[in-house]
Amino acid sequence: MIKVLHLSDIHLGSGFSHGRINPETGLNTRLEDFVKTLSFCIDRALKEPVDLVLFGGDAFPDATPLPVVQEAFAAQFRRLADANIPTVLLVGNHDQHSQGNGGASLCIYRTLAVPGFIVGDKLELHTITTQKGQIQVITLPWLTRSTLLTRPETEGLSLEQINYLLIEKLNPALEGEIRKLDPHLPTILLGHLMVDRATLGAERLLAVGKGFTVPLSILSRPEFEYVALGHVHKHQNLNKDNNPPIIYPGSIERVDFSEEKEEKGFVLVEIEKGKVNWEFCPLSVRPFCTLEVNVSEQTDPETAILNTLAKKDINDAVVRLIYHIRSEQLDLINTATLQEALSSAHSYTIRPELVSQLARPRLPELGVGTHLDPIEALKTYLNNRDDLKDIESDLLDAAQKLLNNDNTHEDELEDIENHSPKNQLTLL
């Protein structure tokens, strides 16, 4: 069987705000973290050794990475070229220039003709010769309107209509590549895209407001042994039936706090015509830790925060401490004491959030635990507002009318909810 390592969403050079400058190297520690994790992936590819490496896109935060970042990426992938392991670098949305075609940051590998390296910046079939035989890879980079549509075709159309048109164009374009396939060779689709679980036909509705998404049914084809994806940072298999597995390996490092609870890793695949095994391989990456505590009712808020801190293992973690506090308590907190308590963290931020004074009821009758119907509540309020005495009866009339109409409004709301598409994935 042919062994493949599938990794994605490296985002090398992002998240610098969560690191600090390493005085020995002059580099941001988060760059060093990302490079270390990437080198683990490459180590594994060499140690197996695998016959092919597939990168699912988003190498850097944008198409013009700093030279030091670009070089760190190249130094890792060069190890694959040195070991004669064929590698496909797919172009993700972060690798594309906002103007023009292609992924400038990755196309340099094609320009330099790095042996065994393929840059996937078009929908295209590649037949790759590996140590264990041939394999077919169809590359499907991040699609934009300029990839499949011409300017006159999109003139005057809404974003929603353009997305619909893109799907209509993608289907036959992909079909064209599928017809070129040699039926005797194993095949992988490598795509950087957002998948919709919806079945074909509902795209028009589902495309609203969330950019271009590809229906799962377009990817779930019997011609593919494996569908290797990139773009979504949380690892998942979108096809529980596993025929074919449709896999996001996820990002290799935590890019921000939204990934705090996600396991990070890559995927090892063994493949031959009609057969595939895959396994998620976790990476040991730097922990992120959010500590959120409400001390607004505490007499000693500082001790309360320190107690919360003591319960968590924050060693070498990227920590954010958020505490909710009343403004008159602020003097009870010594920031230096908190900084001392956080000093074993890799990096930290401290964010006090003021509990809104407006939220505290000024009328005891309207406090928590008291139940009044809306009209009684309004009357209580108006009793305390002498300035509104003149229009008191008008206000009460208007309120009564609103309350009587309540049912109609609820129906309308329900109607809107029923028609709003539910998105199961986060766009990245």
Ligand SMILES: [Mn+2]
């Ligand atoms: Mn992406």
